[in-house]
Amino acid sequence: MDKNLNEYPHRRYNALTGEWVLVSPHRSKRPWQGQVEKHSAEVRPQYDPGCYLCPGNSRSGGEQNPDYKDVYVFINDFSALLKDSPDFDVVEDDIFKAESEKGICRVICFSPDHSLTIPQMKVEDIRKVVDLWIEEYHTLGSDPEINYVQIFENKGEIMGCSNPHPHGQIWASQKLPVEPSKKQHYQLEYFQKHGDTLLSDYLQKELQKDERIIFENNHFAAIVPFWATWPYEAMIIPKRAMARITDMTDDEKTALADTYKRLTMIYDKVFDVSFPYSAGIHQAPTDGKEHNEWHWHMAFYPPLLRSATVKKFMVGYEMLATPQRDITPESAAQILKNLN
């Protein structure tokens, strides 16, 4: 690696989004007098009568959860998107532009066991989550009014997660959201120029360099991307170019469950705490087109920076100018690799 990148302030380009991140390698140990988070090392019961996601309990909407045994999916009681709202467009003078957005918000319970998190679950049980993602992507995406299916997980109070029961969400929408539309643009441009997916070429080079790989198996690599913004940001990239998770073989599905578990187990060791993050899958739109340019992947954005209680704040300069990071992606990768 160019050793300037290890020493001096620089910007790195995110080839997937066309945006930049500011890296300040020299600034690793400034003092912290700011906000520290509560560290809840609480042990949770396997069943919590007050949890609206536990089997058999009632939800805020009044409905009762079935006595589910593995995964369970239902429509979010407070959906940000609705399926049967009217179509409309507001356009005024090149400035005021709005359009209706329809969609479906679903919640997925990963397990009936209130006490678990992904890194604590068995691979065969995480595999059921993967299978459900695939089914949901397929079913939701088959609706002609649904053109994108965003699968994600918010983990930890610090990430605004309002319930510790292991769960994720799916928001399926008519319009292509902002982040995937950037990735679509840059992947398409690359594919048209090179005939390969951007992430195939990227991954091949990363495997050669071996500076940012956390670990790999037959089907996936877990990597701190060259353009990582969050301190311990990571990506799970399939080795085979696939536009969508429905393209996975049986082996790949199990390998994904295993990779997801292993990466999150490593995360939990960084500060010896259940590691908070937002994670999600970026993949081809469900607009009926082929999208050979897309190479699906799973992104992890964890906020912790220095300890279980001190996070990186994306504020001020980050909101108004450019995201900034202190430790380099390479040193973050090294730390994560050593914890494997």
Add this chain to the structure above:
Amino acid sequence: MDKNLNEYPHRRYNALTGEWVLVSPHRSKRPWQGQVEKHSAEVRPQYDPGCYLCPGNSRSGGEQNPDYKDVYVFINDFSALLKDSPDFDVVEDDIFKAESEKGICRVICFSPDHSLTIPQMKVEDIRKVVDLWIEEYHTLGSDPEINYVQIFENKGEIMGCSNPHPHGQIWASQKLPVEPSKKQHYQLEYFQKHGDTLLSDYLQKELQKDERIIFENNHFAAIVPFWATWPYEAMIIPKRAMARITDMTDDEKTALADTYKRLTMIYDKVFDVSFPYSAGIHQAPTDGKEHNEWHWHMAFYPPLLRSATVKKFMVGYEMLATPQRDITPESAAQILKNLN
């Protein structure tokens, strides 16, 4: 206003950045079991011997602050950008792209009085902050290696502010940062097509509609923009098209100080708490060009949503897909206007 925008989920276009925000007007009252913030109603002394920004105290770098009487500016002891780092470029295969970034990070103490915040300061004292911003923008921007000067303020622990002493920051850089470069692109496109700045035309229409104006005076309007992302996001827009703050008349400078005070006073009334936010000025690059397309403005991004302790989390869907908001910009503007 199109009444659909008040009732159904929709996306709004940000004419300054080319991005979208998802608005879910129907979802105003979902329950909250998630993280609540500490509410520090602490009364601060006018002088704190442990504060590294108070007059006469020593800073972490070892330097001692002078016994300053109004504003005071110095180089950040933990600058993310450095002025004398080498120039370099890393470019590899359309994927790996990095470049050196030089710059200067400065801290501005708004007042020697540790206990104050902007809304509690006198207009004549805030005017000194405005004057210093103008001077700094001019001086920093005159350096041929500095092409953009980002002035900002992080207020409140919840915004990662590590010291409650009233202060702001300036990060001046060689490269045009990500957010201003989006705004430059869309303002230029608009200016070339219409011959007016985007924000002149926008402001004129907002003043006619009077749905999102919080207040106005002779020189400025404070407004919740049509495309606001944060619950109580606001912009201060000068009525006269000016590319940069150095273009202000004496009256305008005082009016800016007054507008800044008034808006933040309103903010403090929303939840009866010292309202946290990141705020900053977007204006023309200091690259020696004219930039008639630029109309400078000051943006406020406050995170609180429902109370002094419950904020909007920009996580999960927001990080991976599209920023989402519940209360409409119009109802936020109404609330703020009524508190004026």
